Amino acid sequence: MQIKNYRDFWAGILFMAFGLAFMVFSREYTMGTAAKMGPAYFPTLLGALLTLLGAVISFLGLGKTEKPVHVDPTGWREVSTILLAVIAFAATLPSLGIIVAIIVLIWIAAPASHDFKVRDTLISTVVLLLLSYLVFVKGLELQFPFLPKFLDR
């Protein structure tokens, strides 16, 4: 068995995994009948359909070919930096406040660019802090902790 399109093959596997997972988790709930559908009815139906579609997609990715289509390499650096930046923002906001969270987000994320420049990032930090203050805190009056908890009384 050869794979001619790795993108299709793996997409199919992913869909099958989701389809099966939803079917398995649905078993906790009552199925009911068509006339009196229980909470498990529709998700089980859809889960089965998704598993089937996934199988078809993977199957269509199989076959012999001279030039198989590969999945583009993963940009681990870019993925992990952006992930880390978002997590850091969410983790710092409740206790350390929006100012710290903004600075943390920008300085974790910015170096992900291939032409990261310290000066530009410094300027944009100042601009974004001012803009966030004017738009989100003053303008839209969004509710978030402003300063770190230990400074704010």
Add this chain to the structure above:
Amino acid sequence: MDILFGNLATGFSAAATAANLFYCFVGVFLGTLIGVLPGIGPLATIAMLLPATYKMTDPTSALIMLAGIYYGAQYGGSTTAILVNLPGESSSVVTTLDGYQMARRGRAGPALAIAAIGSFFAGTVATFMIAAFAPPLAEVAFKFGPAEYFSLMVLGLIAAVVLAHGSVVKALAMVVLGLLIGLIGTDVNSGVARFSFDIPELSDGIEFVAVAMGIFGFAEIILNLEQREHREVFTSKVAGLMPSASEFKQSVFPIIRGTALGSFLGILPGGGAVLSSFSAYALEKKLSKTPERFGKGAIEGVAGPEAANNAGAQTSFIPMLTLGIPTNPVMALMVAAMMIHNIQPGPQVMTSNPTLFWGLIASMWVGNLLLVILNLPLIGLWIKLLSVPYRVLFPAILLFCCIGAYSINNNVFDVFMTIPFLVLGYLFKKFDCEPAPLLLGFVLGKLMEEYLRRALTISRGDPTVFFTRPLSATLLVIAAVLLLLVLLPAISKRREEAFQGD
């Protein structure tokens, strides 16, 4: 006809209040801004601003502003396409083909002018189309029972699949996965919190904004960073804006054809700006006596698609306003915006909230007028903006998305919730799966289950109810025909060509 003008008068008097004019301006200004900037689209922007509309007392203002972002982005996107050879929006991908070539020959000004004029003409026609077609469609919608609504959603989702790029089977799978993710949360009938794994926040379901930001916002940023773009901006080349007489003559019919095609494709489920511009480009190339000029700076290749994408963006409001069913992700957000203000989208909106309904429609024409002013005389401002490098831009986008996600419930849970969707969105891109159908499925998941349940309860479990009721059967037959057509090899080949655009 008299009723139509009476309705439009209601609309214009609602749209012309100082507050609504202001929000309309804010909307189209922001729309142009994010349209010009590659890497951020109307979807992420509307999602970011959605929580902010809680604060607005008048839902009409909120919708006017959000709508302005969508069609405003169509104008802004063409500027970037013509000057930088990068699509500012996905709907201006085809504009890069000929618009950029015109810019290289020193005709950037006329290309920008024709794009704006074509868009304005299309916007005007589309405004009247909505005013004329929405009321009769809403009449039909009142006759719908649960079986019809279910079949209509099936048709809508199938049409979205048919019109998506790439593999049909993958798009179908994306829709089904979206439906399933949409089911997460408390089941309204039994009160059971499904797939929530005892996480209290999950029992309310996943926020649409978190899904949209993760899949469209964050995953897009990562992919842009991987690509390491290089830009070449033709800033100094925008000398005169006035097209020559022959350029005008060449553009008249493409603009009219683009408007007609875009207005029609916009109404279709899954349609909207992107499909319209691609199809209009293919049409102009086909009709041209000199197709070899396309891709080398043919003004028809700018005029047709630019008119079409604006017309399509506007007429895609018709199904949302009359049936309450979103046909593309942006419309799904508009539905969410209405629900925030306790307005249940559907055919009753026209009669229960006439100033909102007609005010929104009238504001589109006002917005288009503002856009012409914003885009032609102020073109220099947008060119300046294009010189902002992506390395400065993306942390800002990231920040606004995070704040947007947080402000839905003033809770960082929704920010954390974007992470699984970031990962999913990234994987789907790598596996060539178009994410838009997933988002549509996500919005419709619970509604579809509810209508299925009601229809089957009424019929006592007999599934033939969907085929014995004539309206429902017609909708399902159309869906089946669409699906069959697209699976036929001959058509699917033509479809690939249309989406590749050249």
